[in-house]
Amino acid sequence: MKEVKTLKDVPEEKFIVGGSAACQGCGAVLGLKLTLKALGKKTIIVNSSGCMTLLPVYPYTPFKVPWIHVAIENGGAVASGICRxxxxxxxxxxxxVVYAGDGATYDIGFQALSGALERGDNFIYVCYNNESFGNTGVQRSSATPYGAYTTTTPPGKNSHVGNPKQRKPLNKIVAAHGIPYVATASVAYPIDYIRKLQKASKIKGPKFINLLSPCQPGWGFDTYNTIDVGKLAVDTGFWPLYEIENGKFRLTMNPGKLKPVEEFLKTQVRFKHLQKKDIMLIEQDIKNKWRKLLKGNFWES
Ligand SMILES: Cc1ncc(C[n+]2csc(CCOP(=O)(O)OP(=O)(O)O)c2C)c(N)n1
Structure with a gap:
């Protein structure tokens, strides 16, 4: 496998063909394309129920690699079985490779993920994170950020900000299993993601990548804006890009001075109800965490 350093190095060959039932501008489908470009033909994908499950419609499939759809709660267990x-x-x-949404990962399939990490099997787990249970109508998951509208967290008399909870700190929970590789990534920064996958494929044991995948209908932006929205998430510090290799933390992208988070929030309908004071709270939280990450202090961020 050739090491990818620039866009020119990205392999031409595709292992997923165009045309599927996914939404236009779907970040998660782009993530899947990049995953297969990075890892190549000798890849088995395990997909926990979610939006990606709609891609193959029997007897048709857009995949040129084996694809196993499993129940939403057991992606980790099936990966273990395949490894054995x-x-x-x-x-x-x-x-x-498990390719599972945040609902399947943070919530419903969390026990299977934790079990597989603890058993130490040799697999890559990619959580394509669209920050909601997308397929069933954009319900809140424990990956949904504070302040987001979802169909189960509408802003109203119970909470004027919509989702009143902070995200579950899953990256820390996963890292606490002591696995050799944990990373965040974004479909909007493909080279960073591909390099992480290629590194992961060379490491023995469980590897976990949390891949931010903007969701056009769930977040409410124009279909052509997936990449711009995904980039703003990173450039504002809303979704920092880092890796933890054998316990060693490293930021893989430092945008220098962060852009104001409002630039990211205002691109999406799910945040349009937020008031100035709510946005300031989000900004402060991001800055606090970012300061800690800059010092390499992942556990306190
Ligand atoms: C045990 C169980 N509960 C609920 C469902 C219904 N269900 C199917 S897909 C889905 C959404 C999954 O959300 P996520 O994992 O975030 O993936 P996305 O839909 O966003 O791609 C749900 C709740 C199910 N299949 N199994």
């Missing part, structure tokens, strides 16, 4: 089967058959060099 490959071992018994003496097959090496196959990437076992």
């Amino acid at each position: 089967a490959l071992k018994m058959k003496g097959r090496t060099g196959v990437n076992v």
Whole structure:
């Protein structure tokens, strides 16, 4: 596998063809394309129920690699099973990749993920994070950020900001399992993501990548804006890009001076109810966390 340093190095060959039931501008489908470009043909995808499950419609499939749809709660367990089967058959060099949404990862499939991390099997877990249960109508998940409108957190008399809770600190929870590789990524920064996948594929044991995947209908932006929205998430510090390799934390992208988070929030309908004072709170929280990350203090961020 050729190491990708610039866009020119990204392989031409695609293992997912165009045309599927996904929404226009879907960040998660782009993430899947990049995943397969990075890892190549010898890859088995395990997909926990969610939006991506709609891509193959029997007997048709856009995939040129094996694709296994599993119940939303057991992506980690199925990955473990496949790893054991490959071992018994003496097959090496196959990437076992779970591609699961944040609802499947942070919430419903969390026990299977934790179990697989603890068993230490050799797989990559990519959480394509659109910050809601997208497929069933954009309900809040524990990855939904503070202040976001979802269909189960409408702003109103119970909470004027919409979702009143901070996200579950899943990256820390995963890292606390002591696995060799944990990273964040964004579909809007493809080279960073591809490099992380390629690094992960060379490391033995469980690897976890939390991939921010903007969701056009769920977040409320124009279909052509997926990349701009995804970039603003990183450039404002809303979604910092980092990796933790064998316990060592490293920021993989430092935009220098962060842009005001309002520039990210105002691109999306899900934040349009927020008032100045709410935005200031979000900004302060991001700055606090960012200061800690700049010092390499991941655990307190
Ligand atoms: C145990 C169980 N509960 C609920 C569902 C219904 N369900 C199917 S897809 C889905 C949404 C999954 O959300 P997420 O994992 O974030 O992926 P996305 O839909 O956003 O792609 C839900 C709740 C299910 N299939 N199984």
